Amino acid sequence: MTPEQITLVQESFRNVFPIRDVAAKLFYDRLFETDPSTRPLFTSTDLTEQGRKLMATIGFVVTGLTRPETILPAAQSLARRHVGYGVTEAQYGTVGAALLWTLGQGLGEAFTPEVESAWAAAYTLLSNVMIEAARTPGAA
Secondary structure, three states, X not given: OOHHHHHHHHHHHHHHHHHHHHHHHHHHHHHHHHOHHHHHHXXXXXXXXXXXXXXXXXXXXXXXXXXXXXXXXXXXXXXXXXXXXXXXXXXXXXXXXXXXXHHHHHHHHHOOHHHHHHHHHHHXXXXXXXXXXXXXXXXX
């Protein structure tokens, strides 16, 4: 990611954070609509609490984009836990699409092509690290 992309992600997330509960609900609704195979992963999960965790995790990642060494080990650990939950590689794509859609809904006109591209770059970086970690033998 370029420094400009990092700045765009960080600045735009400041506008999402105040509506984080609504954004989390939009995200999970969209995810389950576009990829019903993800719904069973959350059957015994309080989605309100899960949404808070999601937004906290996104905030952690966004803050750490300037210091990847602080976020990549956590992302790798999270990916290994996700293997145990039954998350598949294909689901990373639908999660990314749901995230970008949610950001578009939450940011409205502020979700410019440049902001969208920056978020796509951030998600691609993170998801590639997570997929690679999930492929590691003994990842579960």
